[in-house]
Amino acid sequence: MTSLVELDGISHSYGGPTVLEHVHLTIDEGAFLGVIGPSGSGKTTLLRLVLGNLRPTEGVVRRRAGLRIAYVPQVETVNWNFPITVSEVVLMAAAAKWYRQRSTKSERQRVSELLDQLGLGGFEDRHIRELSGGQQQRVFLARALHREPELLVLDEPTSGVDVRTRHEVVHLLTDLHRSGTSVVLSTHDINGLAAHLPRIACVNRELIAVGTPAEVLTSSVLERTYGAPMEVLEHGGMLLVTDSPMGSE
Amino acid sequence: MTLFEPFQFEFFRNGFMVATLAGAICGLVGVYVVLRSMSYIGHGLSHSIFGGAAASAVLGVNFYLGAGMWGLLSALMIGRVARRGKIGADAAIGVITTASFALGLALSNVFGQAKRSIEAVLFGSILGVTTLEVIAVACVGVLTVAIISAFYRKLLFATFDPEVADVTGVNVGRMEALLMLMLAVTILFTMKIVGVLLISALLVTPAVIARMVTNSFARMLVIAPLVGAACGAVGMVISYHADISSGAAIILLAAFVFIVVYTVTGARGRGNAGGMIH
Numbered sequence: 001m002t003s004l005v006e007l008d009g010i011s012h013s014y015g016g017p018t019v020l021e022h023v024h025l026t027i028d029e030g031a032f033l034g035v036i037g038p039s040g041s042g043k044t045t046l047l048r049l050v051l052g053n054l055r056p057t058e059g060v061v062r063r064r065a066g067l068r069i070a071y072v073p074q075v076e077t078v079n080w081n082f083p084i085t086v087s088e089v090v091l092m093a094a095a096a097k098w099y100r101q102r103s104t105k106s107e108r109q110r111v112s113e114l115l116d117q118l119g120l121g122g123f124e125d126r127h128i129r130e131l132s133g134g135q136q137q138r139v140f141l142a143r144a145l146h147r148e149p150e151l152l153v154l155d156e157p158t159s160g161v162d163v164r165t166r167h168e169v170v171h172l173l174t175d176l177h178r179s180g181t182s183v184v185l186s187t188h189d190i191n192g193l194a195a196h197l198p199r200i201a202c203v204n205r206e207l208i209a210v211g212t213p214a215e216v217l218t219s220s221v222l223e224r225t226y227g228a229p230m231e232v233l234e235h236g237g238m239l240l241v242t243d244s245p246m247g248s249e
Numbered sequence: 250m251t252l253f254e255p256f257q258f259e260f261f262r263n264g265f266m267v268a269t270l271a272g273a274i275c276g277l278v279g280v281y282v283v284l285r286s287m288s289y290i291g292h293g294l295s296h297s298i299f300g301g302a303a304a305s306a307v308l309g310v311n312f313y314l315g316a317g318m319w320g321l322l323s324a325l326m327i328g329r330v331a332r333r334g335k336i337g338a339d340a341a342i343g344v345i346t347t348a349s350f351a352l353g354l355a356l357s358n359v360f361g362q363a364k365r366s367i368e369a370v371l372f373g374s375i376l377g378v379t380t381l382e383v384i385a386v387a388c389v390g391v392l393t394v395a396i397i398s399a400f401y402r403k404l405l406f407a408t409f410d411p412e413v414a415d416v417t418g419v420n421v422g423r424m425e426a427l428l429m430l431m432l433a434v435t436i437l438f439t440m441k442i443v444g445v446l447l448i449s450a451l452l453v454t455p456a457v458i459a460r461m462v463t464n465s466f467a468r469m470l471v472i473a474p475l476v477g478a479a480c481g482a483v484g485m486v487i488s489y490h491a492d493i494s495s496g497a498a499i500i501l502l503a504a505f506v507f508i509v510v511y512t513v514t515g516a517r518g519r520g521n522a523g524g525m526i527h
Contacts, residue, residue: 070416070417071412071416071417073413078410079409082409082466083460083463083521084464085466088405088466088467092405092409093406094402102467143413147417
């Protein structure tokens with residue numbers, strides 16, 4: 001299996017304490033990886049190192065030559081007052097000749113098809129603020145998909161969305177993965193998202209464990225990751241993680 | 250006295266053309282300035298360029314060359330200090346540009362530049378605008394439109410979402426430098442007519458007016474220059490008839506248009522410009 005990105009012994013700090021330390025992680029072609037960990041554990045830093053917009057203070061990041069990566073940021077970071085329509089968001093990421101920056105008919109057609117596929121047909125001229133949380137998330141997904149990426153990186157794709165939207169996002173990502181796109185995402189949502197993925201990485205300043213949900217979602221790994229006692233139950237063939245504030249008896 | 254009386258004078262025709270072009274250019278560049286929350290940089294850079302203008306006069310260097318280099322140097326210093334992260338960009342602008350402004354004032358005091366000349370730089374004057382300067386401002390306008398047309402998507406991406414733009418292959422640092430260069434050149438070539446103290450208003454007001462009436466970035470890039478050009482042109486005529494400085498007339502007119510649009514567009518307009526009007 002070809003590796004798309006390889007983090008080889010990377011550490012990173014923003015000038016203060018080390019945020020990530022000696023991380024070794026490989027993202028192979030066809031990966032569908034969820035990165036979990038508490039707030040401030042270095043999940044977003046890890047994603048930014050994969051993306052290449054951060055350089056590690058130690059170690060090496062190797063990306064396959066010519067790898068097409070697309071990134072979907074947290075919707076909380078978007079400036080919703082910015083004067084921009086749905087089609088303008090999707091088109092901004094498209095490459096264009098310097099003399100033809102305005103959208104062409106074929107580009108608009110492609111954007112319409114993409115928005116149709118994501119259930120956003122007819123929303124091209126709407127301002128992004130006028131959409132629901134799930135629709136907003138899909139607009140940024142459409143912008144990423146317009147680049148036809150081989151590796152799609154998403155930061156907290158289900159953060160701040162309702163249950164229905166979360167299901168939509170999970171199904172969309174699963175379909176994308178089935179169609180051949182490798183996916184890496186960070187999430188706080190262990191039960192709603194991470195437990196459904198084939199591979200999970202637990203991070204808290206260091207890489208604590210990587211593996212299938214059955215290998216990783218154990219009380220000991222989760223306690224090391226989150227620094228608090230957690231219980232893992234099985235329900236209908238699925239693993240369910242609960243925190244146990246009083247500790248295990 | 251008729252409305253068109255001042256057009257018989259060449260100095261007024263030159264001033265009128267420069268004010269109209271200045272309004273359009275400031276409106277266009279102002280879209281990026283307000284959407285990137287760089288209004289304070291525009292304000293600071295104009296002050297900084299005043300220091301450069303005074304130093305150029307003392308050293309006998311060409312105004313545009315001296316003040317332009319000074320302004321660009323200030324912009325780069327602001328960027329460098331802010332990137333180091335020890336102090337915020339607003340504090341860096343406050344220190345660097347006001348120090349430059351103060352130096353300009355001190356040089357003017359020591360070397361005895363005429364008070365009237367300083368007033369003209371601070372508040373704008375239509376006197377002494379040459380045909381060559383009209384051509385120079387027109388060239389700046391053409392260059393600005395060319396740059397924005399050629400880098401439309403990259404500038405938009407870097408303005409809206411710099412982190413993702415960076416990942417997508419847009420050189421965000423280069424786009425920021427390009428914007429700073431456009432801003433410095435715009436201020437340099439338009440400050441004579443509008444004045445150092447008032448130019449930031451011409452950068453901000455047309456863009457905010459445009460934001461209140463549209464939700465589309467592309468339409469904002471058309472509306473803001475039109476509003477700026479109209480304010481520049483009509484403001485010049487008002488300036489002549491009311492015998493007030495050109496900068497004051499243009500900015501007061503822009504403020505009046507802002508109040509009208511703010512009132513007419515109501516809650517929708519205020520919602521659109523939510524991040525800009527506090």
